[in-house]
Every structure is written in C-alpha cells, then in structure tokens.
Amino acid sequence: MALLEIKNLHVAVDDREILKGIDLTLDAGEVHAIMGPNGSGKSTLSYVLAGREGYAITAGTIRFQGKDLLAMAPDERARKGVFLAFQYPVEIPGVAGMTFLKTALNALRKERGAGELDAMQFLKFVRAQAKRLEIGDEMLKRALNVGFSGGEKKRNEVLQMAVLEPILAVLDETDSGLDIDALKIVADGVNALRSPERAMLLITHYQRLLDYIVPDRVHVLAHGRIAKSGGKELALELERKGYGEFLGEAA
Amino acid sequence: MASSIDTRERLQSVTDQAYKYGFVTDIDTDVAPKGLSEDIVRFISARKAEPEWLLAWRLKAYRHWLAMPEPIWSHVKFPALDYQDAYYYSAPKATDGPKSLDEVDPKLLETYEKLGVPLGERALLAGVAVDAVFDSVSVATTFKKKLEEKGVIFCSISEAVQKHPELIKKYMGSVVPYADNKHACLNSAVFTDGSFVYIPKGVRCPMELSTYFRINAAKTGQFERTLIIADAGSYVSYLEGCTAPMRDENQLHAAVVELIALDDAEIKYSTVQNWYPGDVEGRGGIYNFVTKRGACRGRNSKIAWTQVETGSAITWKYPSCILQGDNSVGEFYSVAVTNNRQQADTGTKMIHIGRNTRSRIISKGISAGRADNTYRGLVRILPKAEGARNYTQCDSLLIGDRCGAHTVPYIESRNPSARVEHEATTSKISEDQLFYCRQRGLSQEEAVSLIVNGFCKEVLQTLPMEFAVEAQKLLGVSLEGSVG
Numbered sequence: 091m092a093l094l095e096i097k098n099l100h101v102a103v104d105d106r107e108i109l110k111g112i113d114l115t116l117d118a119g120e121v122h123a124i125m126g127p128n129g130s131g132k133s134t135l136s137y138v139l140a141g142r143e144g145y146a147i148t149a150g151t152i153r154f155q156g157k158d159l160l161a162m163a164p165d166e167r168a169r170k171g172v173f174l175a176f177q178y179p180v181e182i183p184g185v186a187g188m189t190f191l192k193t194a195l196n197a198l199r200k201e202r203g204a205g206e207l208d209a210m211q212f213l214k215f216v217r218a219q220a221k222r223l224e225i226g227d228e229m230l231k232r233a234l235n236v237g238f239s240g241g242e243k244k245r246n247e248v249l250q251m252a253v254l255e256p257i258l259a260v261l262d263e264t265d266s267g268l269d270i271d272a273l274k275i276v277a278d279g280v281n282a283l284r285s286p287e288r289a290m291l292l293i294t295h296y297q298r299l300l301d302y303i304v305p306d307r308v309h310v311l312a313h314g315r316i317a318k319s320g321g322k323e324l325a326l327e328l329e330r331k332g333y334g335e336f337l338g339e340a341a
Numbered sequence: 342m343a344s345s346i347d348t349r350e351r352l353q354s355v356t357d358q359a360y361k362y363g364f365v366t367d368i369d370t371d372v373a374p375k376g377l378s379e380d381i382v383r384f385i386s387a388r389k390a391e392p393e394w395l396l397a398w399r400l401k402a403y404r405h406w407l408a409m410p411e412p413i414w415s416h417v418k419f420p421a422l423d424y425q426d427a428y429y430y431s432a433p434k435a436t437d438g439p440k441s442l443d444e445v446d447p448k449l450l451e452t453y454e455k456l457g458v459p460l461g462e463r464a465l466l467a468g469v470a471v472d473a474v475f476d477s478v479s480v481a482t483t484f485k486k487k488l489e490e491k492g493v494i495f496c497s498i499s500e501a502v503q504k505h506p507e508l509i510k511k512y513m514g515s516v517v518p519y520a521d522n523k524h525a526c527l528n529s530a531v532f533t534d535g536s537f538v539y540i541p542k543g544v545r546c547p548m549e550l551s552t553y554f555r556i557n558a559a560k561t562g563q564f565e566r567t568l569i570i571a572d573a574g575s576y577v578s579y580l581e582g583c584t585a586p587m588r589d590e591n592q593l594h595a596a597v598v599e600l601i602a603l604d605d606a607e608i609k610y611s612t613v614q615n616w617y618p619g620d621v622e623g624r625g626g627i628y629n630f631v632t633k634r635g636a637c638r639g640r641n642s643k644i645a646w647t648q649v650e651t652g653s654a655i656t657w658k659y660p661s662c663i664l665q666g667d668n669s670v671g672e673f674y675s676v677a678v679t680n681n682r683q684q685a686d687t688g689t690k691m692i693h694i695g696r697n698t699r700s701r702i703i704s705k706g707i708s709a710g711r712a713d714n715t716y717r718g719l720v721r722i723l724p725k726a727e728g729a730r731n732y733t734q735c736d737s738l739l740i741g742d743r744c745g746a747h748t749v750p751y752i753e754s755r756n757p758s759a760r761v762e763h764e765a766t767t768s769k770i771s772e773d774q775l776f777y778c779r780q781r782g783l784s785q786e787e788a789v790s791l792i793v794n795g796f797c798k799e800v801l802q803t804l805p806m807e808f809a810v811e812a813q814k815l816l817g818v819s820l821e822g823s824v825g
C-alpha cells in the first residue's frame with residue numbers, strides 16, 4: 091500500500107480550476123520533488139493535502155495510509171502525521187516558539203497514546219534538534235515567527251518538523267530565502283529525518299537543493315497537471331532548459 | 342419550609358416597627374425581608390453591632406443614593422434595575438436556587454469539569470444549598486498564624502469594624518467617597534461582606550493574600566467592601582476571585598475596593614472575575630458594577646491592578662489610581678473577554694497629582710459572539726504633576742464578525758512637562774493563524790486559546806504564577822464555541 095495516493099485530483103478556488111487532474115503516489119521512505127513555474131498550483135496542492143479551507147475538491151481522491159485524507163479535519167491530519175512546512179510561515183504574537191512546539195507535540199502525543207513529555211525531557215529534546223539547525227535558545231523564547239528573518243522562519247519550520255516527527259512531510263519552498271550556509275544546514279536537517287517510514291514531498295524552484303537532498307522522483311507541475319516525471323536528472327534538465335516546453339500548452 | 346416564611350413575616354413586622362421602638366437585635370434569624378429602605382440599612386448595621394458613626398455613614402449614603410441618577414455614560418444596555426426586588430441581608434437560600442446539581446445549567450457543569458474544579462466545590466459554586474466542609478478552612482488557620490507573627494491584619498470587614506475601628510474610621514470612604522457613584526453609594530449603605538487588610542510599616546507580607554479561602558468558607562456577598570492599607574515601606578499582593586464560574590441568585594453585584602499605599606509601600610491587586618455570564622442569550626447573568634480605586638498617598642508608593650475579566654453578563658469596572666505621592670506609580674493590566682451576549686465596559690483612571698508620577702495601562706479586550714467590549718480610560722495630569730508620564734496600550738481582538746470592540750481614551754494634561762503616550766490596535770484572529778496552528782495538530786479550540794493567550798501575554802505575566810496558569814485555561818474555556 092502506498093503511503094500517499096493522489097488520484098485525478100481537481101481543485102478549484104472561487105470557481106477557477108487550479109489543479110486539473112493530479113495523479114501522484116508516494117511510498118514510505120521516498121522523497122519526491124515537485125518543481126514548476128510560479129502559479130502552477132504547487133502551494134495549492136500542499137494546502138489541499140493539509141486541509142486548508144477555501145479549496146473546492148471538484149473531483150478525485152487522496153488516500154493517506156489507505157484512509158480518505160479529504161474526510162479529515164486539518165488538525166486530525168496533522169495528528170495522523172501530515173506536516174506542512176509553509177512557504178510563508180505565520181506569525182503568532184505573544185506565543186513563544188517553545189510554547190508552540192510543546193502544545194503541538196503534546197497534541198500529537200495524545201493522539202499517539204504517548205503521555206505528555208515532562209518539561210525537562212521536552213527541553214532536552216528540542217534543544218538537541220534546535221542545535222542541529224543552529225537555532226539558539228533566544229529564538230525559541232521569542233514570539234513565533236514574529237520579526238524572524240525569512241531564513242529564520244524557514245529553519246524554524248524544519249525544527250518543527252524535526253520535533254513533530256511526521257510521517258508525510260510536505261516542504262513548500264523551504265529552501266527559498268536561505269543563504270548558502272543555511273541551505274546546507276536545513277538540507278542536513280531534512281536528510282537526518284529521512285527514514286524508511288517517512289515520505290517527503292519537496293516543492294522547490296532550485297535544482298541546488300536537490301544536490302543536497304537527493305530525490306527519488308522529480309515531477310513538473312504545470313498548469314495544474316503533472317506534466318512530466320522522472321528521476322533526479324530531470325531537475326538538471328529543467329535547470330538547463332527552463333519550463334519553456336511546458337508553458338506552451340496553456341489551458 | 343413553613344417556618345422560614347413565618348420568620349420572614351415576623352421579621353417584616355419587626356422591621357416595620359423599627360422606627361417606633363428602636364431596633365430589636367436578638368432576632369434568631371439571618372433573614373431580612375426583600376427590598377431596600379432605611380430600616381434595612383439600620384437592620385444590617387444592628388445585626389453587625391456596628392458603632393453609631395458607621396450607621397450614620399450608611400444612612401447618609403442611603404439618603405444620597407435615593408436621589409442619585411444611574412450612571413448612563415457607559416456602553417452597556419440592560420433593563421432598569423428593580424432595587425426593591427432583592428434581598429440586602431442574607432437572602433434566604435435555596436428558595437429559587439437549584440436544589441441539586443441536576444437542576445444546574447449543564448454547560449456550567451461542563452465548564453467545572455474542564456477547569457478541574459474539585460467535585461465537592463461544584464455544588465457550592467453553582468449556588469446549590471449545601472453544607473460543605475472544605476480543607477481550606479484548616480489551611481486558612483495555618484496562614485492566619487503566620488500573618489499574625491508579622492503583625493498583618495487580614496480579616497472580614499465586619500470583624501475589622503469591631504476590632505480596628507480607628508483604622509476603618511480613618512480610611513473607609515477616603516478613597517471612594519460614599520457619593521462617588523450610584524453603585525458605590527448603594528454599597529456604602531448596605532455592604533455586608535468583604536475583606537480588610539493592614540500591613541504594618543516595613544513588613545513584606547509573607548504570602549499572597551487570597552479571598553478564595555474566605556469565599557469557600559462563607560458565601561461571598563453581593564455588596565462586598567474591601568479595604569487594604571499598606572503602611573510605609575510595606576508590600577502586599579492580594580488575589581481576588583477564582584477561575585471557576587460562580588452562580589449567584591443576586592443579579593446585581595456592587596462591590597467597592599479601596600487601596601491605600603503610604604510612603605514607599607506597594608500593593609499588587611489581582612482579580613480573576615468569572616461570575617456566571619448567563620446562558621448564550623445572556624439570561625440570568627450577573628451585573629458586575631464595581632468601584633475599585635487605589636490611592637498612592639505616599640512618596641514612591643506603587644499600586645498595580647491586574648484583572649482578568651471573563652464572567653458576568655455586564656461588567657462595569659474601572660480600577661483606578663490616584664497618584665498623590667511624588668514619584669508614585671500606578672499600573673493597570675487588564676484582560677476582558679466577552680462572548681455570546683456579554684457586555685463589558687472597563688478600563689481605568691490614572692490621576693497624576695504628584696511630581697514625577699508614572700502610570701502604565703495595558704488593556705487587552707477580546708470580543709466574540711455578539712458581545713460588546715469597551716475600553717474606557719482616563720489619564721489626567723494635574724498642574725503640579727511635573728514630569729508625569731503615562732503609557733497606554735489598548736489592544737482589541739475580534740473573533741467573528743458580529744461582536745464589537747471600542748476604545749474610548751480620555752486624556753487631560755494640564756502640565757506641559759508631562760508625557761502621555763497612547764497606542765491602540767484592533768485585530769482579528771486570522772484564518773492563517775488558525776490554520777497554521779491546526780496544521781500542527783491543535784484543535785480549533787486549542788488554537789483559539791493559544792492565540793488569545795499570546796495576545797494577553799503581557800497581562801497574564803503580571804499575575805502570580807499559579808493564578809496565571811488557571812487564567813490561561815480559563816481564557817480558552819471562555820471562548821469555546823466562538824469560532825466556526
């Protein structure tokens with residue numbers, strides 16, 4: 091059984107069809123990359139996976155671990171192991187990053203039947219993960235994403251992923267806005283999370299990321315469809331040729 | 342219950358006669374007839390064996406009250422109060438109140454469950470007539486001993502009238518005069534309950550003083566009167582209320598709180614107010630019309646109010662500071678939550694009289710459902726308040742689009758060297774924030790609670806630790822069902 095199975099997915103926003111029949115299958119342990127021009131529907135796909143309101147599913151199905159993902163509320167999906175690293179992480183004034191992480195982790199642990207971590211265990215665990223991503227204590231004390239630089243926000247998303255240990259992680263342009271060193275740090279963080287039970291969907295514009303996180307498959311999303319799929323060499327090809335060949339067939 | 346009706350009738354005749362024959366004090370009941378009259382005022386005073394001057398003061402207040410208009414300037418609406426349709430001294434219990442927990446609004450019980458209120462206390466809080474014995478009684482006794490060692494006086498106001506009349510006479514009504522406003526005036530005439538605190542010179546009160554113990558031991562009054570005096574160089578932190586929603590048959594609550602800080606003294610007064618707000622349509626909720634004021638009489642004195650107001654159908658309350666002493670400091674930290682049909686008109690007054698007086702106002706208003714939430718604040722700088730400074734920050738958070746938030750600041754500065762800063766924001770809980778939280782596994786309600794707690798952080802962190810934890814939970818519970 092595939093971990094994630096998207097079939098013939100059609101999605102409309104305000105009566106405008108944005109995804110026009112997506113088919114995509116991820117097995118546990120796999121990392122797939124999705125590339126594609128601006129506005130082609132990549133973030134839309136990530137939001138639909140996470141269950142954001144405002145997207146009308148006009149046709150198709152999504153199965154996660156064999157279950158109907160579309161029937162689940164966003165928080166239920168999260169507790170079942172679906173994680174989205176946001177392209178634009180949201181600011182939550184007054185809520186320290188540490189508090190946020192703790193609340194989220196406890197919500198997940200409750201679902202998984204594990205008890206709440208005590209304060210010391212939690213602190214130790216988060217600090218260890220944060221250190222890898224070169225996130226200091228003072229950042230964890232600050233209000234979540236408030237006044238964070240673009241790169242800090244992205245690193246913080248990866249920290250949340252590391253702490254919450256999802257089964258399916260969707261990373262929407264987590265590499266955008268990172269300097270070269272930060273890209274390396276984040277990529278190492280993501281690689282550390284690769285595991286036989288976990289699948290990842292990397293949305294990116296840059297082949298460079300895929301040098302660090304080598305994907306099993308690469309898909310090109312254009313005009314709401316998967317226009318081409320291939321191995322990691324497809325990314326290199328795109329880097330050379332651009333999206334020209336996919337842009338002609340506008341709907 | 343035939344006997345209690347008997348008693349009431351007998352009492353009625355007794356009070357009717359009181360004028361002619363003077364007052365009979367050896368009545369074996371604690372019940373006064375319904376309604377308000379000069380006789381009732383005399384009755385209350387007599388039952389408490391009060392000195393003549395206090396009765397005179399009560400009567401002066403009562404007569405003044407009769408002619409006094411209701412305050413009409415606040416942004417709250419409610420039908421006119423029928424003052425004759427209420428009891429002013431120990432209303433007979435369990436006549437119209439619920440007889441058992443089965444008769445209590447199930448929503449209320451659910452809330453107790455969520456807040457983790459011990460089973461034994463739920464009936465009492467819900468207004469069911471019970472004879473409950475609380476552990477807190479023995480705890481209170483232990484505390485009392487510790488306080489005595491330091492010379493701290495902490496007792497009911499009635500006890501203080503008997504044991505410390507000179508302090509009562511000197512300070513009661515000195516911050517909130519009996520004629521201050523209609524509600525305070527009524528309180529002055531008929532107050533029956535409340536706390537008295539005196540901290541001697543140079544003493545740092547060894548523990549947080551909490552009314553919670555007292556409330557459990559004796560049902561809290563409708564017309565509470567609290568007086569706290571911090572003598573030179575002393576410090577006290579006082580906690581009022583509790584997070585569990587309390588039911589009360591009395592719709593009108595008109596409390597008065599007076600604080601006095603002498604030279605270098607500091608008083609920190611924290612409130613969590615969670616009186617029954619009524620059902621979703623607002624039926625049956627409490628009208629909480631409170632007058633709270635502190636006088637920083639001494640140099641370098643400080644008074645800080647923190648309030649978390651989540652209950653009551655109507656909240657009308659402006660804890661204020663009169664900054665008389667040079668270099669004195671007034672602070673007001675407020676969270677006011679209104680949901681469903683609740684209305685709150687709350688804020689503060691900072692009156693700068695002395696030199697270099699400073700005040701700080703942080704107000705967080707949260708409105709949901711069809712509720713209305715108003716911040717009303719006055720900053721007044723008098724001509725002699727050289728170098729006075731005020732900073733005010735008023736933030737409103739709206740949940741949904743049927744509620745209202747209003748900010749009404751009044752600033753009067755009569756000293757050119759003074760600096761007054763005012764900042765105000767209004768925001769909504771955004772869909773983006775909710776979705777972000779839910780994507781991390783938080784339920785809708787957990788998400789609202791987290792975001793609201795973040796919004797209120799600056800205020801909550803001024804609360805004593807264990808109170809803050811309870812208040813955080815309370816905010817979440819108060820807003821349940823407020824989002825889609």
Ligand SMILES: Nc1ncnc2c1ncn2[C@@H]1O[C@H](COP(=O)(O)OP(=O)(O)OP(=O)(O)O)[C@@H](O)[C@H]1O
Pocket residue numbers: 103104108126127128129130131132133134135144177
């Ligand atoms: N809520 C919305 N309302 C209106 N249009 C929307 C909404 N969400 C997405 N769209 C439109 O859908 C299309 C796909 O947007 P999406 O954000 O999925 O693109 P993307 O592939 O992630 O682009 P980028 O590479 O720039 O991030 C765009 O034309 C966008 O304007």
Ligand SMILES: [Mg+2]
Pocket residue numbers: 132133134177262
């Ligand atoms: Mg995008």
